[in-house]
Amino acid sequence: MASNIVKHENHGILSDADKVEGLAIMMNPKSVAIVGASQNPDKVGHVILQNYLDVGYSGKLYPVNANASGKILGLESYRNITEIKKPIDLAVIAIPAKFTSELITECHKAGVKSIVVVSSGYAEIGEVKLEQELIDLANKYKIPLLGPNCLGVMDLKSRVDTLFLPTFKIDRPSIGGVSFVSQSGAVGSSTLDIIANEGFGLSKFISYGNASVIDETDILNYLAKDEDTKVILYYIEGVKRGRAFIEAAKKATLKKPIVVLKGGRTEAGSKAAHSHTASLAGSYEAYDAVFRQFGLIRADDIQDFVSFSKIFVSQPKCTGNRVAIMTNGGGVGVVGTDSLYSNGLQLAELSEESKKALKKALPPIVGVNMPIDMAGDADDKRFSATLDIISKDQNIDAIMAITLFQTPGADSRVASTLIHYGTTMEKPMVVVSIGGSYTGVHKMMMERSGIPVYDSPNTASRALAALISYSKYLHRMGK
Amino acid sequence: MASNIVKHENHGILSDADKVEGLAIMMNPKSVAIVGASQNPDKVGHVILQNYLDVGYSGKLYPVNANASGKILGLESYRNITEIKKPIDLAVIAIPAKFTSELITECHKAGVKSIVVVSSGYAEIGEVKLEQELIDLANKYKIPLLGPNCLGVMDLKSRVDTLFLPTFKIDRPSIGGVSFVSQSGAVGSSTLDIIANEGFGLSKFISYGNASVIDETDILNYLAKDEDTKVILYYIEGVKRGRAFIEAAKKATLKKPIVVLKGGRTEAGSKAAHSHTASLAGSYEAYDAVFRQFGLIRADDIQDFVSFSKIFVSQPKCTGNRVAIMTNGGGVGVVGTDSLYSNGLQLAELSEESKKALKKALPPIVGVNMPIDMAGDADDKRFSATLDIISKDQNIDAIMAITLFQTPGADSRVASTLIHYGTTMEKPMVVVSIGGSYTGVHKMMMERSGIPVYDSPNTASRALAALISYSKYLHRMGK
Numbered sequence: 001m002a003s004n005i006v007k008h009e010n011h012g013i014l015s016d017a018d019k020v021e022g023l024a025i026m027m028n029p030k031s032v033a034i035v036g037a038s039q040n041p042d043k044v045g046h047v048i049l050q051n052y053l054d055v056g057y058s059g060k061l062y063p064v065n066a067n068a069s070g071k072i073l074g075l076e077s078y079r080n081i082t083e084i085k086k087p088i089d090l091a092v093i094a095i096p097a098k099f100t101s102e103l104i105t106e107c108h109k110a111g112v113k114s115i116v117v118v119s120s121g122y123a124e125i126g127e128v129k130l131e132q133e134l135i136d137l138a139n140k141y142k143i144p145l146l147g148p149n150c151l152g153v154m155d156l157k158s159r160v161d162t163l164f165l166p167t168f169k170i171d172r173p174s175i176g177g178v179s180f181v182s183q184s185g186a187v188g189s190s191t192l193d194i195i196a197n198e199g200f201g202l203s204k205f206i207s208y209g210n211a212s213v214i215d216e217t218d219i220l221n222y223l224a225k226d227e228d229t230k231v232i233l234y235y236i237e238g239v240k241r242g243r244a245f246i247e248a249a250k251k252a253t254l255k256k257p258i259v260v261l262k263g264g265r266t267e268a269g270s271k272a273a274h275s276h277t278a279s280l281a282g283s284y285e286a287y288d289a290v291f292r293q294f295g296l297i298r299a300d301d302i303q304d305f306v307s308f309s310k311i312f313v314s315q316p317k318c319t320g321n322r323v324a325i326m327t328n329g330g331g332v333g334v335v336g337t338d339s340l341y342s343n344g345l346q347l348a349e350l351s352e353e354s355k356k357a358l359k360k361a362l363p364p365i366v367g368v369n370m371p372i373d374m375a376g377d378a379d380d381k382r383f384s385a386t387l388d389i390i391s392k393d394q395n396i397d398a399i400m401a402i403t404l405f406q407t408p409g410a411d412s413r414v415a416s417t418l419i420h421y422g423t424t425m426e427k428p429m430v431v432v433s434i435g436g437s438y439t440g441v442h443k444m445m446m447e448r449s450g451i452p453v454y455d456s457p458n459t460a461s462r463a464l465a466a467l468i469s470y471s472k473y474l475h476r477m478g479k
Numbered sequence: 480m481a482s483n484i485v486k487h488e489n490h491g492i493l494s495d496a497d498k499v500e501g502l503a504i505m506m507n508p509k510s511v512a513i514v515g516a517s518q519n520p521d522k523v524g525h526v527i528l529q530n531y532l533d534v535g536y537s538g539k540l541y542p543v544n545a546n547a548s549g550k551i552l553g554l555e556s557y558r559n560i561t562e563i564k565k566p567i568d569l570a571v572i573a574i575p576a577k578f579t580s581e582l583i584t585e586c587h588k589a590g591v592k593s594i595v596v597v598s599s600g601y602a603e604i605g606e607v608k609l610e611q612e613l614i615d616l617a618n619k620y621k622i623p624l625l626g627p628n629c630l631g632v633m634d635l636k637s638r639v640d641t642l643f644l645p646t647f648k649i650d651r652p653s654i655g656g657v658s659f660v661s662q663s664g665a666v667g668s669s670t671l672d673i674i675a676n677e678g679f680g681l682s683k684f685i686s687y688g689n690a691s692v693i694d695e696t697d698i699l700n701y702l703a704k705d706e707d708t709k710v711i712l713y714y715i716e717g718v719k720r721g722r723a724f725i726e727a728a729k730k731a732t733l734k735k736p737i738v739v740l741k742g743g744r745t746e747a748g749s750k751a752a753h754s755h756t757a758s759l760a761g762s763y764e765a766y767d768a769v770f771r772q773f774g775l776i777r778a779d780d781i782q783d784f785v786s787f788s789k790i791f792v793s794q795p796k797c798t799g800n801r802v803a804i805m806t807n808g809g810g811v812g813v814v815g816t817d818s819l820y821s822n823g824l825q826l827a828e829l830s831e832e833s834k835k836a837l838k839k840a841l842p843p844i845v846g847v848n849m850p851i852d853m854a855g856d857a858d859d860k861r862f863s864a865t866l867d868i869i870s871k872d873q874n875i876d877a878i879m880a881i882t883l884f885q886t887p888g889a890d891s892r893v894a895s896t897l898i899h900y901g902t903t904m905e906k907p908m909v910v911v912s913i914g915g916s917y918t919g920v921h922k923m924m925m926e927r928s929g930i931p932v933y934d935s936p937n938t939a940s941r942a943l944a945a946l947i948s949y950s951k952y953l954h955r956m957g958k
Contacts, residue, residue, distance in 0.1 A: 125844065170885045171915035184810020185855065189885040193914035194934070237813060263810055268826045269817035272850050276809040300821070301937040302814060302913060330755040331663020331742055334716060335781060338748035342779070347747045365604065371751050376664065406649045406668040434669035434781060436650035436676040455673070458780040 013139050016244075019218040020225070022144020026114040027204055028158040029089030030059045033081050033112070035103060036094035036119075037063030037072050044118065044164040045094040049073050054167050057159040062088070081110045088112045092152065092162045097121030100148070101133040108141035116162050117147035123210055124149050131212055138213045150209025151185045154192075156202050157228065163205075165189055176201020177230030178309045179223050181216065183208065184263065184276070187235045191305055199447020200310045203228040217245045224252035231312045232256060233305050237263040237273035246290055253295040254479055257312045257470050261299040262287050295473035297466050304462070310452040311463040315428035317471035320397030322348035323464065324390050325371035327402035328378040328410060333371035336402050336432065336457035343461040345468070347371065348396040354389050361385040371402075379409035380417045387417065391425040398464055402432040402457065405439040415442045422451040428467060430460045492618050495723075498697040499704070501623020505593040506683055507637040508568030509538045512560055512591070514582060515573035515598075516542030516551050523597065523643040524573040528552050533646050536638040541567070560589045567591045571631065571641045576600030579627070580612040587620035595641050596626035602689055603628050610691055617692045629688025630664045633671075635681050636707065642684075644668055655680020656709030657788045658702050660695065662687065663742065663755070666714045670784055678926020679789045682707040696724045703731035710791040711735060712784050716742040716752035725769055732774040733958055736791045736949050740778040741766050774952035776945050783941070789931040790942040794907035796950035799876030801827035802943065803869050804850035806881035807857040807889060812850035815881050815911065815936035822940040824947070826850065827875040833868050840864040850881075858888035859896045866896065870904040877943055881911040881936065884918040894921045901930040907946060909939045 014022075032052065036045030049063055050073060061075055062084050068077035078084055081091060081103070091112045093100060097119050107115055115138070122131035131148065138145040146152060152162030156175040163170070170189055173196040180195070180202065182188030188207045195202055204226070206219050216236060223229045232252070239245045252258055264273030265284040291298050297312075299305055323345050327333040337347055347370045350358070358368040362385060365375050372390070374382050383401075390396055401418055403410060422429040431446055431453045433439050443453045454460035493501075511531065515524030528542055532552060540554055541563050547556035557563050560570060560582070570591045572579055576598050586594060594617070601610035610627065617624040625631060631641030635654040642649070649668055652675040659674070659681065661667030667686045674681055683705070685698050695715060702708045711731070718724045731737055743752030744763040770777050776791075778784055802824050806812040816826055826849045829837070837847040841864060844854050851869070853861050862880075869875055880897055882889060901908040910925055910932045912918050922932045933939035 165885050165887075169917045171917075182810070184808070184813070186806075186808025186812075186883055186886075187810035187814065190808065190811065190883050190913035190918075193885055193918060197915040235810065237810070261814070263813035263817065265817045266820040268820060269813055272813045272816045272826075275846060275848060276813055276852065301818070301935050302811070303935045303937070327665075329663070329665025329669065331661070331666040331714065331716070332669065332781070333665075334663070334742035334748055334751045334755055335666065335740070337751045338742065338744045339780070341745035341747060347751075367754060369754060373755060404665055404669050406644050406672055407665075408644075435672035438648045438650075439669075439672060456780050456782045458782075 014142055014144060014213065016218060016221065018142060019144050019214045020222045022114045023214065023219065023222040025089050026116065026144070026146060026153055027155045027160060029114070029160055031062065031087055031089050032057070032059060032160065033062040033064050033084060033088045033091045034094065035064040035081060035091060037065055037077065039072050047164045047166055048092060048094055048162055051161045051163060051167060055159045055161050055172065057161065060086070081106050081112070084110060089114065090160070091115050093117045094119060094164065097127065097130055097148070101130070101137060104134065104137040104141065104143070107143060112143060115143055115145040116152040117145060118150060118152050118162060118164060120149040122148045122212070131210060135212050145213040147209045148212060151188055151207035154205040163189070171196035173202035176203060177228065177313045178202050178233060179204040179226065179229040179231070180233040180305070181206045181208070181219050181223070182235040183216065183237050184235055185209070187302065191302055194306055198306055198310065199444055199453070200313050211240055215240045217241050217248050220245065220248040220252055224248065224255055230256055231309055232258045233309060234258060234260045235263065236260065237276065246294065249296055250294045254474070254477060257297055259297045259299050259305060259308045260291060261302065261305065295470060295477070297470055307454060307459050307463045308466050310447065311428070311430060311467050314450040314452055315467060316426060317474065318398050318428045318468050319471045319475050321345045321468050322395060322397045323400055324348040324393070324396040325400045325402060326374060326386050326390065327371055328374050328376060328407050329402060329404040330373045332402050332404065332432070332434070332457065333373055336400060337371055339457040339461040342458065343465040345461060345465055350390070351393050351395045354393045357389045358386065361389065376407045377409050378407070380413035383414050383417045387421040391421055391427060396427065398427055399429045400432060400460055400464070401429060405433060405435055405442050412442060412445065415445050419446055419449040419451055423449065428464070430454060430464055432457050432460045493621055493623060493692065495697060495700065497621065498623050498693045499701045501593045502693065502698065502701040504568050505595065505623070505625065505632055506634045506639060508593070508639055510541065510566055510568050511536070511538060511639065512541040512543050512563060512567045512570045513573065514543040514560060514570060516544055516556065518551050526643045526645055527571060527573060527641055530640050530642060530646060534638045534640050534651065536640065539565070560585050560591070563589060568593065569639070570594050572596045573598060573643065576606065576609055576627070580609070580616060583613065583616040583620065583622070586622060591622060594622055594624040595631040596624060597629060597631050597641060597643060599628040601627045610689060614691045624692040626688045627691060630667055630686035633684040642668070650675035652681035655682060656707065656792045657681050657712060658683040658705065658708040658710070659712040659784070660685045660687070660698050660702070661714040662695065662716050663714055664688070666781065670781055673785055677785055677789065678923055679792050690719055694719045696720050696727050699724065699727040699731055703727065703734055709735055710788055711737045712788060713737060713739045714742065715739065716755065725773065728775055729773045733953070733956060736776055738776045738778050738784060738787045739770060740781065740784065774949060774956070776949055786933060786938050786942045787945050789926065790907070790909060790946050793929040793931055794946060795905060796953065797877050797907045797947050798950045798954050800824045800947050801874060801876045802879055803827040803872070803875040804879045804881060805853060805865050805869065806850055807853050807855060807886050808881060808883040809852045811881050811883065811911070811913070811936065812852055815879060816850055818936040818940040821937065822944040824940060824944055829869070830872050830874045833872045836868045837865065840868065855886045856888050857886070859892035862893050862896045866900040870900055870906060875906065877906055878908045879911060879939055879943070880908060884912060884914055884921050891921060891924065894924050898925055898928040898930055902928065907943070909933060909943055911936050911939045
């Protein structure tokens with residue numbers, strides 16, 4: 001682990017700064033060599049090359065295969081990476097583990113600037129020596145290396161995409177402000193797939209596998225500085241350099257929210273994590289204490305990645321927990337109220353001024369108490385009148401608009417009204433819309449416009465509570 | 480409330496049995512009169528009649544409108560219900576509240592067997608006298624009446640559908656074994672809409688509104704006996720006849736699972752419930768104690784309705800909590816293990832026999848420990864070999880198959896394998912599949928075949944815990 005590094009001669013060793021720089025090159029390469037590229041669709045190298053073509057990568061692509069003759073997927077191919085004789089920003093390595101050491105030396109000769117090894121068959125199956133060779137060579141030649149045993153990297157803007165999962169099996173997200181780091185390829189790919197079906201977009205995905213050279217701390221240092229990244233998601237089972245990670249996190253959380261799902265929170269889970277990634281998970285209590293102390297946001301499930309991301313990426317900070325609920329569905333307002341208190345929030349009280357204004361603006365059927373039940377026939381005008389008043393009420397810190405699209409008055413004008421207020425007012429707003437096809441269309445319309453929409457009051461309240469807790473941390477830290 | 484009933488002359492009063500019988504007629508009527516039916520698409524009576532036509536109701540339909548001339552939506556119309564002169568099993572009333580009392584008398588004259596009043600404008604807005612008239616007349620004429628201020632009833636088999644929500648705004652579920660009862664129309668309609676997009680189907684939906692005559696206890700008595708209903712879902716804010724409801728629930732839970740979401744669990748929620756349905760909610764602790772004592776299953780959120788329904792409607796009972804996890808995605812197996820313990824379950828240990836058999840049947844890369852990580856290249860053969868062995872292991876009470884469809888080996892043959900074992904073995908099985916479009920197709924394939932599929936390990940564990948808790952209750956009660 002960390003002690004591996006000190007074994008090397010000093011002159012060649014990769015510094016933390018080298019690795020951060022390596023990640024920057026890896027995520028935005030002008031040229032990519034794919035070693036193991038193949039015409040055979042069953043090969044990993046085929047899927048990777050095909051994906052580069054599918055997503056429209058605009059840099060240079062060099063397929064490399066020792067048995068190559070002629071073109072691979074229409075591109076000129078090379079038998080050896082040294083034959084390319086042009087600058088290579090990134091080499092993606094997808095060949096059997098036993099051949100990789102030799103290849104690293106060839107990468108050095110070819111002037112490769114960064115390497116992603118997606119191949120598996122190293123420390124994770126006991127081949128510790130093979131992995132050590134990889135580490136030694138990367139350090140010797142000073143080439144930042146990600147992996148092995150990983151999915152690699154995806155950047156939605158530069159269109160780098162080393163995932164060896166076909167695009168028909170896993171949807172690709174749109175461009176956005178969330179970056180996601182996963183120690184597990186499985187958690188990574190399945191989470192990517194659900195993010196792709198949400199309204200918010202992704203900036204970068206990094207699956208780092210065995211973290212032999214570049215580890216979770218380097219990635220955190222890189223993403224903390226990355227301007228396109230507004231929110232960072234982490235799935236980790238263990239941390240290689242505990243102290244360094246905490247230092248990095250401490251700085252990073254002052255700049256942007258970091259949501260962490262820790263695999264191995266329970267004793268049995270920790271045992272499973274150990275046999276999965278050989279992570280020495282440590283007690284979760286210790287992790288949890290550190291998370292709290294440094295303002296990291298704790299996720300309890302994969303779905304939290306999605307529900308937390310959408311509020312953090314779009315909504316303003318909020319240090320108060322008085323939440324106004326407005327709804328066109330009375331019963332869901334009741335469930336919503338319950339959900340606030342289950343998550344440490346409270347129902348706001350309307351100011352006398354707001355009460356008067358609401359009485360004037362709304363029909364007599366609408367009671368001017370919290371939660372505001374605008375009734376089942378509420379249309380965009382009633383939503384607008386209500387939002388206009390409560391968005392200015394100083395007794396209210398945040399707004400939960402529970403909007404059911406099954407009712408007669410709810411249509412795309414209501415969605416537009418929510419988008420208008422949700423994107424222009426100073427308070428954070430979450431929308432809860434529960435339903436099927438018709439609701440889904442309106443949900444997507446709002447989400448693509450930067451309004452976080454949830455399919456249950458409890459999920460919305462959990463997300464709001466996370467936003468408020470992080471905002472309070474920043475406030476305590478003088479930010 | 481309950482005391483209203485004793486005011487009436489005894490000879491006309493509706494008994495509990497009358498109301499249960501009334502519900503049976505209401506849910507499967509051979510003829511329906513829709514009072515307030517209209518050619519004007521803005522009218523509730525138009526939407527109801529159109530829905531009956533849309534869903535293909537095969538009984539007789541009689542549109543009634545005081546101003547009718549000629550046909551309404553192609554059907555012969557009547558100015559007064561007494562003009563129909565044919566048997567009328569159900570009258571759906573969708574006219575202003577002030578006209579309903581007179582109409583009940585006309586229904587009596589016309590020999591109507593049951594009434595659903597969808598109109599609002601009664602006790603819920605302070606018009607207590609108007610509601611009392613309705614109660615008095617229904618009792619006097621001995622006509623079981625549902626409502627007012629409700630969405631009414633839906634039966635997927637008989638195709639009765641009094642919902643005044645257009646079919647394009649709310650998807651209709653397929654036919655299945657779950658019946659859903661909601662005091663709130665909003666919770667009802669939005670939940671219906673999400674159920675429609677799940678693989679399991681619905682038997683009946685009953686929105687009872689003010690519960691003036693038929694109340695939640697009558698409905699429970701009816702559904703407990705209904706053979707098509709395998710699982711009952713309840714959204715309630717308050718119960719009119721506490722003791723009677725408990726008695727009914729006590730009997731019903733011995734026959735079928737009852738999942739209850741209680742609106743107004745917190746003080747503020749309870750206050751909101753009071754202003755919503757004038758329900759005197761009572762302390763949630765008291766409710767919770769009763770729920771526990773009589774084996775009712777507590778839902779904490781609307782999404783629990785869906786996740787609990789799918790396991791109860793399809794999986795066998797299970798009194799042990801030792802859960803085997805098998806997965807083709809290591810990291811999600813770790814998260815899955817954590818989720819078991821967060822929900823009071825535990826990871827099963829393989830018997831020595833199973834370990835030997837698995838070692839023989841699976842490639843060396845697969846460790847034969849829990850959770851079983853079949854590796855990312857697992858195909859249907861590996862799933863099948865694993866299931867074959869663990870389905871027979873006496874140390875295992877239930878199986879969680881975490882199946883990621885992003886991986887190369889996972890395809891519809893894997894889904895078929897899961898369906899085969901999930902529907903033939905004696906242990907309950909849940910599948911966790913996290914993802915987008917490609918995953919969604921396989922999820923629907925499995926759900927339609929009776930396999931409960933969840934989009935997060937935590938949701939799956941919650942559902943398993945609910946199944947086990949209910950099974951243990953039945954066991955304690957000697958069932």
